Amino acid sequence: MIHIPDFAHATTVQIIFCFLAFITVATAFLTIFSRNPIHSAIYLVICFFSIAGHYLLLNAQFLAVVHIIVYSGAIMILFLFTIMLMNLNEQRDVHRPRITRLGAIVSFCLICIVLIAIFINSKPIVGEYDSTGEDFQSIKVLGKILLNEYMVPFEFASILLLVAMIGTVLLSKKEKLNK
Amino acid sequence: MEMDTNLALVLVLAPFLGFLINVFFGKSLGRTVSGIIGTAAVVVSFLVTIFFFNQITLTGKAIQITLFDWIQISNLKINLGFLLDQLSLLWLLFVTGIGSLIHLYSISYMHDDENMHKFFSYLNLFVFFMITLVIGSNLLVLFIGWEGVGLCSYLLIGFWYKNQDYNDAAKKAFIMNRIGDLGLLIGMFILGSMFSTLDYATLKTAIAGAANLNIPLLSLAALCLFIGACGKSAQIPLYTWLPDAMAGPTPVSALIHAATMVTAGIFMVTRLNFVFDLAPDVQTIIAIVGGITSLVAATIGLVQTDIKKVLAYSTVSQLGLMFLALGFGAYEVAVFHVITHAFFKACLFLGSGSVIHGLHGEQDMRKMGGLRSAMPITFWTMLVSSLAISGVPFFSGFFSKDEILLTAFHHNKALYVIGSIASIMTAFYMFRLMFLTFFKDFRGTEEQKHHLHESDGLITFPLMILALLATFGGVISLPGNSWLNEYLAPLFTKVAGEEHHLGTTEYILMGVAVLGGLLGILIAYIKYFKQDNVPESDENITGLAKVLYNKYYVDEAYDVIFVAPVNALSKFFRDYIETGLSALVFGLGKVTNELGFQGKKLQSGSIGLYLFAFVLGLCAIVSYIFLAQ
Amino acid sequence: MNTLIAITGLGIFCLLFEILNLRKGIIPFTILGLLGVLALNFSEFGSTESYYNNMIAVSKFSTTFSSLFIVLTIFLVALSHNFYENHPTKISDFVAIKIFLLAGGVAMVSFGNFAMFFLGIEILSISLYVLAASERLNLKSNEAGMKYFLMGSFASGIILFGICLIYGAMGSFDIVEISEYSLSAELPIWFPIGMILVVIGMLFKVAAVPFHFWAPDVYEGSPALTTALMSTLAKVVAIATLYKLISALNFIPSLENQDHLATFENIIVIISIASMTVGNIMALRQVNVKRMLAFSGISHAGFMLMTLLSISTSAGVLLYYTSAYALAGIAAFSVVLYVCKNQDNEDITNFHGLGKTNPLLAAILTGSLLSMAGIPIFSGFFAKLFLFNQTIEAGFLILVIVAVINSIISVGYYFKLILAMYSKEPNQERTGKPFLIYGVAIISMTLNIVLGLFPSLVLDLLN
Amino acid sequence: MGNILNQIGIENYIFLCVVLFCIGIFGVLYRRNAIIVFMSIEIMLNAVNLLFVAFSTYHQDAQGQVFVFFSMAVAAAEVAVGLAILVSIFRNLGSISIDNLKNLKG
């Protein structure tokens, strides 16, 4: 059944996991509940950092670094810029009708319960997690896989970024009024 | 055979040709010419009929002619063919004979009408259909003629179409006839399914040869056929159209509604005597219906003031007597009365037409009187005919009516009494008519009086011929020595002449009948000659007379019982059921439409709601698949 | 594979054209280029190969559907000329985005690895977000873009989660491997859950009830050409991909192994019925033509979902249905584009009297609506026929009867538009005969009818 | 070094990610501020990313981590486009509350 960490004999790893998990969930909640968007953003950054911590825990160092760079470094900055640009603060956040809040909470509980229930219902993983001992997540291996096996998606991702770029420009470009 | 076929075609088609000529060229030919053509066409038929008649009296063999296949039904094949036998030729004789006379009469009578060519074309068409009816070799050909004459009757009653009342009368005639026609059709269906044929000759042999006949079914067929006859021959309950049919020009009344068409029912029953003989219950019904009709019509006739209406009810009454005879299986007696009736009733109608013509359209007897001197020929011919119809001895009607009463006496005393009373009444109202019309002083306007004159030769000639026939027509079937019975004998399976020997009873009965007739005449004489009574004007009629005058309110009753409900039903269907059904169908559309309208509210534009639905849907699907078991 | 590369290259060329200041040549060039790609794609027809570690798996299914996408894109690009007349500086961007969108679509139907699938769907979605919001000064367009974006990314999240679970179960993203594992008896429950989540994400893309709410709003708010694109190309891509997902991964047999098949089929039946019914009923009271067509699209999605019930045999039917639907949609939208060119909305009143002022286009719109309604000789009828045939064969008679009732309801709103064209008085003058719009309308309608007369042309490609 | 999951258990990662994912969903539903909604979506994506890495470890397979790269690229692209749309809405409307986006309905 559920693999309950034995807190009395918790290993370091387990303690770290619990700690990180707690931070992740808590900051995620705080992100949502914060009135001030800036606070939200900051909580979100913390959340991202905690996730990076999980990555490190799972020994995915490269990914952790990339994660921090992309999310905390790029995406969050983008968010913050936008927030600043719009000069948002607490007061700008509109009143939420009770029904929406209720609906949100209901659906949250529902989907949580449903998904967790399914996973609990499912057959538990029996036995040890195998460990081949091979290196599978070093930068080297990742690079090989990314640029050999996954070369096409890699290139294709560039198309995605190109589209996003064109799109963003398209959406923000002022037209010359030539009539 | 070839010759016969051709001649028969001439016989049938001559009037049709006349019809076509008059339809297409009548207007340009002029009134007289079109009248002559019309008359000539019928005369041709008459001559051919005489030829055939001679032939058959010599050989005694019926002529059967088949033209071509007509309707194909699984078990019966119906062809268009003719049967010229004793019965049909007899009928043809007086149809074309009297037809010719009436055509002749009409030339003068209708001369002032702008649509005279049409009149003649319709008359010709009528004769055509009547001939078809009579000489058809099977029931379906008869049915062509049957409906065809109904159509012509419709056209001619409504001849003066500008008057919607006349059109109503025409329509009524047609529809009531059609009720009968339905009966006839059903009768045919039953006969057809029973014997796989509708041909008279084969039907007769089939019935004769059939073992284990289904008598109840056959009776049903006979009853249905009789309903058909009721419609055409104006018997209770389908008689009300005939008096109304007097809306048509008088020659039409004479030809169609007295002499020929209305006798089609009798013709048909006589034709199918072998069917009716096997259905004694139906025969009883026929007799009862006939008897009651004759009495009821006679009572109504007692108080009518319209000269043609009197004659019309008299016709209904006489037809009733004929059915009385048919009901007792005395077909030849009925036929005899048909013939004599054709003579004197045609004469009476034509005479009344002459009167009306003389009075420029006046039909109310209360405004007549004293026409004897102005119109002597008309008077005398009508008097003769009245005597004949009243059963005064040695006129034709005496013989025929007497035979009917004799037959009735032998079979059913009650019906005999009814028939006798009807006869007495007949004598009364006929002479009431005579006294009111021809005796005493003229009660019309001065202007009418000024113009009183005898009609011209074209009118009086047919009158005289018919009066002669009405007088001496009885000779064809004198008691004890009946040419007619012998002539018709091949048609009937059983010899129906048990009363051929004249005994004391018969003579007593004869005397009673004569006395009755004279009694009727006497009462009329006292009331309308001696006491100088003139019928009250409409609003002063009271009591029983009022009921009679209003024809027992039968028309009104029919209106209330049949017409009004159908109309109400129609209105109900139209206003409620139709709209209801329509609304139901529209309603389905409306409901879906309304759903669409309500659904729009759900599509509120709120992303939150959309996502909420998304999440709910997701939860529902996932939990249905993975948690439901 | 070559098709995908060629399309991508074409998109980049479009951008280059703008740099080289050859704006006028963009559209003809693109159309020619796409025709070339079409030919290229056709040349691959019949081969079953996989490229680059099975990233792209070319099969009959993928080539035929790719061809359909390319044809649709040709029409859409041709329509762009007129539509973006007033935005000469942006035309290359628009066209390029459309081409990339096509690339995304092609990647989606020919994916051999979930990475390609995910990237494809994201390219498609992001292009659509951009196109939906592309009238930046129009609040409606903004709103449409925003709504689509929010819900679309939400759905992407779901899909990603699904892919993740599949990966968790299988340890691979390769569809060949997954399809092999999926038949094994010992299967973590993550796989079916993951699949269901991916399927739900795709159901969102095809706008099936209850994941359909975005469609009407987004269709209405987006610029008309984008709506055309969404309702034809995007929807076809989504349903084809969904079909491929389910069929290529042996999802149905795997469900059967775990006794989940009946429930899954029930769900498809329910969603299909709900989509048809909701779409049709809601469409009845719409006054905006685009919105109406959105609901009509929802109902058609319901019809198309019926193919999932007989997954092993219905590929041809799906191709036929989508072709019929998309061609009719293109024809209808080209008329809508023409009629509503200078209007600020697409209300039905704009169509009043079109039968008198412009009988040809009115006839074409009528034809396309009749096709969508499923009236014979138009291919829409045969599409429904084959679909019903297929579905009855699979044993879902009730579903077919519901579908039939829905077809009847759908006539109600299709004919509302036809009525407006023929029985109302015209309320505006229309001048000009834009060649490309006429061309697109006529060609797509002709293709539609040709498909109707010779359904075997398309139907037999995949049988 | 053994598999770290022996100490934590893949289920726990799944539960963590499910909860995080649901929080993301909750945020999307709960907040009207479009920016926060974006952030919630990012939380959802991150939850998945975390799970990818966990599964990657579970299978001792690098593909899962590679996929995370793509996922990040997608997230970045989405955010860029989303914010662009948001900015243009803000310009037109002066607000970024998604409650104000109700012109299209019915």
Add this chain to the structure above:
Amino acid sequence: MNVSLILIILLIGAFATYLVGDKLASKVALFFSLAALGCSVVLTNHFLAGESISLINAWITQPKISFALNADGLAIAMLLLTVALTPIIIFSSFGNEYKNAKGFYALILFMAFAMTGTFLAADGLLYYIFWELALIPIYFIALIWGNGDSEERRKAVVKFFIYTLAGSLFMLVAFIYLYQKAGSFLIEDLYKLNLSACEQLWIFLAFFLAYAIKIPIIPFHTWQANVYQKAPTVGTMLLSGIMLKMGLYSVIRWQLPLAPLAAKEYMNIFIALGIAGVIYGSIVALRQKDLKKLLAYSSLAHVGLIAAGTYTLTIDGLRGAVLQMIAHGFVVVGLFFAAEVIFRRFETRNISEMGGIRIQSPKFTSMFLILVLASVALPSTFNFVGEFTVLYSLSQINVWFAVLGGTTIILGAYYMLKMFQHVMLGDKNAKTFADVTINEGISLVVIIAVLIFFGFYPKPITDLITPSLETILNVINKN
């Protein structure tokens, strides 16, 4: 040479008519319709000479659908009805000016094409396609060239369309179901099926819905009167003269042989429905104020009787039904044309505003009267032959059916003569009524001639249809 030639002529005619422009459209349409008629006559001769003029071509491989046309006697009779009435209908419209005439006449020819196809098709799906195709032209004809308030017209026409489509879609489902069983849509393969009673019942009902709406049998008739009233007379003629016959023909060709057990089991119900239609239609017709509506209800009554005849499953019933179909086709076209003639002069369809026509226009009155009489099945008209046969067959099932069905004789006469009286007779109307023009006269005379000729000599038609009807009956009775 085979029957597809006629289809081709009509289709090409439709396009040609559209292309020649408004001025010539009517004449070109007439030309093509006459060409089709001529061609049909020639083909009929070939058929009678024993040649096979049917054809069968593969069309769609999967599902197996063929382009199969089967011209047996029954189909040829209906074909002749269609191609004979089409020129009459087109010719009858010569007195009217239509906007956009090219479209109008092209649609007429297209409709003739579709209806011909329906009669000839020997493949279930091909038949269905033609069946639906016929619906579209009439929809536009009624919608665009119809009369009366446009809003109401729209309602009526849309209702008609949706309603008929609704019925036929269920037929489509039935066809697909049959296909699953037989593996082919070809009629002979479908005839060979041995379905269980339950299956047959459902198939029968699905077909019945389609046909009951088209024919129409009560209570599915609500579209009829309104559409007849609102449609232009040409459309009404096409609808009542030919299109209704599609439904009746289909009952004989498809419904009965495909579901004989159900047909036998529930025969009485369906006969009763037909007869109820007779009585109901007649009674409603009594109180109609609008001439065209009255004729519509009379049509309802007549087709009710025909339908009852077909459901008797006897050779007489079928034969009578077919004869009556043809006769009714002609007479109803004639009557609607007469209504149009009146409308051209009085500009009203309201019976109460008519009257007094006979004085001014005797020729027209005579023709009208003949049509009225034919409509009430006076012996010596074609209608009588049909009606008699049908009633006879009903009497074989149950005499009461014949009695109730026979009320049409009485009620029919009642409402028709009442109508005739108020429309034609009476004193002079204030409005002038010019007698029929030559063009009008020709149409009417042709119709009348046909009615009377076959009234006396229906043998050619009987001989034509009987063998094929017997074949169908054999299929029905195979178990």
